[in-house]
Amino acid sequence: MTAPRKHHHRRNEEAPMQFGIFSVGDVTPDPTNGRDPSEHERIKAMVAIALKAEEVGLDVFATGEHHNPPFVPSSPTTMLGFIAARTEKLILSTATTLITTNDPVKIAEDYAMLQHLADGRVDLMMGRGNTGPVYPWFGQDIRQGINLAKENYALLRRLWREDVVDWEGRFRTPLQGFTSTPRPLDGTPPFVWHGSIRSPEIAEQAAYYGDGFFHNNIFWPTDHTRRMVQLYRRRYAHHGHGRPEEAIVGLGGQVFMRKNSQDAVREFRPYFDNAPVYGHGPSLEEFTEQTPLTVGSPQQVIERTLSFREFVGDYQRQLFLMDHAGLPLKTVLEQLDILGEEVVPVLRKEFAIGRPADVPDAPTHETLRARGEVSAA
Structure with missing residues (x-):
């Protein structure tokens, strides 16, 4: 009964792979x-x-x-709610929701509210962030980062799945007979990715719950990405959620494109050289060789992105970082035109070739809700 699978996932919101962009929201001078x-x-x-x-x-x-x-993005649900009102199909996600320093009760409420407003076009990526001082700003201890991530997420899951919660833990006041409102849309909580670059504990957490694992590999060499994703896939199977190939994987990436690759390199170099995140370090050429950063023609971006499958297997979500390092908005919008018109259509087609039928499609509210109805029947 698996034959029809390939023919009913062609709408934009239901597809084997999702392609999109993520923004870190840096305010950087144009160099x-x-x-x-x-x-x-x-x-x-x-x-x-x-x-x-x-x-x-x-x-x-x-x-x-x-x-x-x-x-600038201190309030993701405010921004995503505003965008939800002006879009129809776009899935609205976070590139990090700080599971460590946000109260899980507030996360449960905020993202359920956003889910209703966006008619289900919402998921989120849990992470610990990359800014140490944020812990004391929100009354937490950075030395407890992993423990906070574990305890807060375990509570968040219960708040979304149980109508009345009694709970006691180490890091917040107990809950007695508590109901988080609003309840998730259609009784289906938003899909959760666990974002990590370096922490095996987070890959393990994603595997334990059968959630998605997003390896935002923009600063890391291929062999590190391969190890982290393989660990997650192995542990996903160990916890009984399915075979390693059925685990839900997402990757990050960075691209800058022009029709002529030399033009792309020439235009992007000053931004790279002065970027807060990687400027004044390895050269653009060294960084491009060692990480997923691709600066060149659309065809080079296509070939490089397709190569990711060689070391992580078939995966579900590919997000690109494009609006950083002081690039003008006009330039970013040009990049998105190239991505949407010349790159992603080819990637969709090529990634579909040879994709085994049992590799799950990218999760959406509709597929999660359908799966829940089947399991409840």
Whole structure:
């Protein structure tokens, strides 16, 4: 009874793979002219980028969560709710929801509310972030980072799956007869990815619950990515959720494209050289060789992205970082046109070739809800 599988997932919101973009929301001066955008400009630019993502046929827009300059996205659900009102198909996600320093009760409420407003077009990526001082700002101890991630997520799952929760833990006050409102849309909680670059404990957490694992591999060499994803797949099977190939995997990436690869390198180099995240370190050429950063023609981006499958297997979500390092909004929108028109259609077609029938499609609210109805029947 698996034969029809390949023929009923062609709508934008249901597909074997999802392609999209994520933004870290950095406010960075343009190194080519010194122009420093305001926070207001940057926030509005992120919205424009999300709308463009839907326009060019991408599946996902994801925002980071930061609580310190030079970043602006401190309130992901506010931004995503605003974008939800102006889009129809785009899946709205986070590139990090800080499971360590946010109260899990507030996460449960905020994202369930967003889920209702967006008619289910919501999932989220749990992470610990990359800013140590955020822990004391929110009354937590960074030395408990992994323990906070484990305890808070275990509570969050219960809040979304049980109507009345009695709970006691180490890091927050107990709950007695508590009901998180609103309840998840259709009784189906948002899909959760666990985002990690370096922590095996987070890969294990994703595997334990049968959730997705997003390896945001933008700064890491291939062999590290392979090890982390293989660990997650192995442990996913160990915990009884299915075969390793059935685990749900997402990857990050960075690209800058022009029709001519030399033009792409020439235009992007000053941004790379001065970027807060990787400027003043390895050369653009070294970084491109060692990480997924691809600066060149659309064909080079296609070939490089297709190669990811060689070391992680068939996977479900590919997100690209495109609006960083001070790139002007006009340039980012041009990049999205190229991505949507020339790159993603080819990637969809090529990734579908040879994809085994038992590899799960990318999760959506509709597929999760259907799966829940089947299991409850």
